[in-house]
Amino acid sequence: MSFSDTVGATPLIELRALSRELGRRILGKAEFLNPGGSVKDRAARGMVDDAETRGALKPGGTIVEGTAGNTGIALALVADERGYTCVICIPDDQSPEKIDLLRVCGADVRVIPAVAFTNPENYYHVARRIAEAMPGAFWANQFENTANRRAHELTTGPEIWEQTGGRIDAFVAAAGTGGTVAGTSIALKARNDKILTVLCDPMGSSLYNYVNNGKLEPEGDSDLEGIGIKRLTANFEGAPIDRAIRATDAQAIEMAHWLLGHEGIFVGGSSGLNVFGAVQIAKELPEGSTVVTILCDGGQRYLSRIFNDAWLREQGFTQT
């Protein structure tokens, strides 16, 4: 078995304390147990496998990507395994833990000032230009490259179906690129179109309004990392998402702390948001229903952020 072969087949954890309180089962797909520590291992392996098959990535080549961190960490590890070099552009507002991890994993890390997507200096455009100028470079382009969502259609969704024995009433997840929520929803709907598929969006993202009324309009703001997007990506477009709900950073962070204290599960803010969303949906469903969500990455990546009292105070979150 190679490193890449260990990606996926993650446990589906029953959140027992939460499920008991609700009278409905909440299950979390433990993506933080992937070898690279996040849900993005699946997308990274999928995109690299696809690029190799298409001949877009040749032996000794370079993988270039713009990322909030987790995709970069996953790509850097696949690059180490397969003998590629890796250039990663990351905005400077992401956690220092992820930037350190990228360097340790051997990536050539370019920390880019965080600016809006419409600015040509946004990390996404910088990554594209680096790849265009570099011979032998492959720009993974996780936002528009649908090998990302296909990885979830082929692995995450079928695994959830198997692990629940088809006993699943709803699936809830946030979107960064949209690959996870779209690909998993495609797979689940193909097996049972009665499964309710729900996007749980952070504030500041446009997809909540897009799903519910067709308008790409953001409201508010969020500091949660790796999720929320103001544009429609190829990975999200056309996905069978029934509806969208949203949650605030305070709700997501409070849930991340609650999961640690009551379930022994140490995960980041996007996982907190996902579980918060799963609870909202579960409350609308009959007792005994099963709601599945994603535990995206581990809390260690945010020791200096949502698990740091000084940071929480600075950000105005008084409750921890």
Ligand code: PMP
């Ligand atoms: N949570 C975290 C911490 C992430 O890094 C990401 C990926 N950006 C996501 C959730 C969302 O995943 P996706 O890109 O598949 O929508």
